[in-house]
Amino acid sequence: MGGLGFRDLKDFNLALLAKQLWRLIQYPSSLLARVLRGRYYRQSDPLEDRKIYSPSYGWRSMMAAKPYLQMGIRKTIGSGLNTRAWSEPWIPDERARPPRAAPQIGFQEPGMHMGSDKQCPRCGNPEESINHLLFLCPPGLQVWALSDFPSLPGLFPSTSIYQNMSFLFWNTKELCMIDPQKDFYPWILWYIWKARNDKIFDGKETSPVDTLIHAKIEAESWKTANEPKDVEEAALSPSPSPSLRTSPLDDQRFPTCQVDASWIGNSLVSGLGWSLKEEESGEVFGLQGCRRSLSALHAELESLLWAMSCLIDRGVLYVHFQSDCLDLISMTESPSDWPSFLSELEVFQNLRGNFGIFTLSHIPRILNTRADTLAKGARAKGIIFFQIIHNEPMTGSFSNQPLNWPIVM
Structure with missing residues (x-):
């Protein structure tokens, strides 16, 4: 200053x-x-x-x-x-x-358009969303209709992409779709997307039939390329393991017992079913409703153990068992690879020692419909019970009357 x-x-x-x-x-x-x-x-x-x-x-x-x-x-x-x-x-x-x-960079909604035109290039719908492209656009909708996945109004395909993906991830198991079918959807989704891009960038129209065929070929190629070498060697091996065979014996003198289970995550009861067939004597079958197992695979193993126990009690010790669950067969062949099933597999080994001849083989689900129907029927009852029924008079140690043993809770 x-x-x-x-x-x-x-x-x-x-x-x-x-x-x-x-x-x-x-x-x-x-x-x-x-x-x-x-x-x-x-x-x-x-x-x-x-x-x-x-x-x-x-x-x-x-x-x-x-x-x-x-x-x-x-x-x-x-x-x-x-x-x-x-x-x-x-x-x-x-x-x-x-x-x-940055003033020129804005938030992009999860669509497929970088410009201002959001119209679907395949059907002309005013707005193309991911759900519309993969499930609701007419060409994509036709692909799903031609596939093995069922079209259920209000459930699949739906207007919610979360519901559609939930159906593909989880609900296919409840519909008893076999693994090659229910694991096929990633390639369907991918080739629907590729067909859309071919339309935009090359002006090429791909029919729903061609889209589905390309998806199936790619899925089979991927499965073949990723198949473990030990599985391939086992498939080429002429002599299966003598302790537990994965294919039926040539000698058909012994009866065949098919087993299956029905399990749903939100149900309180699991269903078990088995069917013993002899060419001359007829059929004996059992169904059981039990407390829900930890998983579907636990239920499959419980069904096998229950069938083995029932046949041992009746003196039927020479049996060919059949199941449509590959994991169940793998588990019984290599117990050390399934440590979470250790206690159940110990029970299996104890029961298996009582049989004179025991084989366990895989059959497609379509050939196991009898045991599958019994298991689903037991689960549908929603109660704890078991029942063994003689469909026709049986020779040997079997009686001619139905055996019903309700479980007292």
Whole structure:
């Protein structure tokens, strides 16, 4: 001031106030910082804009210096826990600043269009969404209709992509679709997408039949390429394991027992079923409703164990067992590969030692409809029970009357 070396008292005062505010930030554990924090910024920091009721003169004075402190302050990221990335100045530019959004980049909805035209190129629908492309567009809808997946009104295909994917992931198991069928959908989805791109970029129309054929060929090629070598060697081997055969014996003098289970995750009861057939004597079959097993594979194993136990009690010790569950056969061949089934497999080995001849082979689901129907019927009852029935008079140790043993809970 006036060349005498005196400072501008207003600027000097604001600088001292800004320094005091800076000390509140640098030393949050000081006595003054703790007192002011309890009164003015309990859940925030001194630089945050807050509406304060009846502030003191000292606090109002420090807030007057806040703009000057913010002009030169920069947030150090550290762990980033207390950093507001979009509002606080942490980028060391000429003047510290928060990040800026690029004006020409906006949020893109989960569609397939980079331009403004959102019309479906295949059917002309005003808006093409992912669900419309894969499930509801007429060419895609025809692909699903031609496939092995059932069309269920209101369930599949639906207007919700989450419901459609849930159906493909989980509901196909409840419909008893075999593995090659229910695991086929990724290639269908992929080739529907490719057919759409061929239409846009090459002007090529791909029929639903061709789309499905290409998907099936690609799925089979992938399955063949990823088949384990040991499985291929086992398939080429002429001599199966003598202890547990995976194909029926040539000698058909012994009866065949088919087993199956029915399991649904939201049901309280699992269903077990088995059917023993002899060419001359007829059929004996059993069905049981039991408490829901831990998984579908647990239920399959329980069905086999129950069938083995029933036949041992009746003196039938030379049996060919059949199941449509490949994992069940793999489990009984290599118990060490299934540690979570250790206790059940010990029971299996004990029961298996009582048989004179025991074989377990795989059959397609379409050939196991009898046991499958029994298991589903037992589960549908929704109660705990078991029943063994003689369809026709049996020779030997079997009686001619139905055996019904309800379980007392």
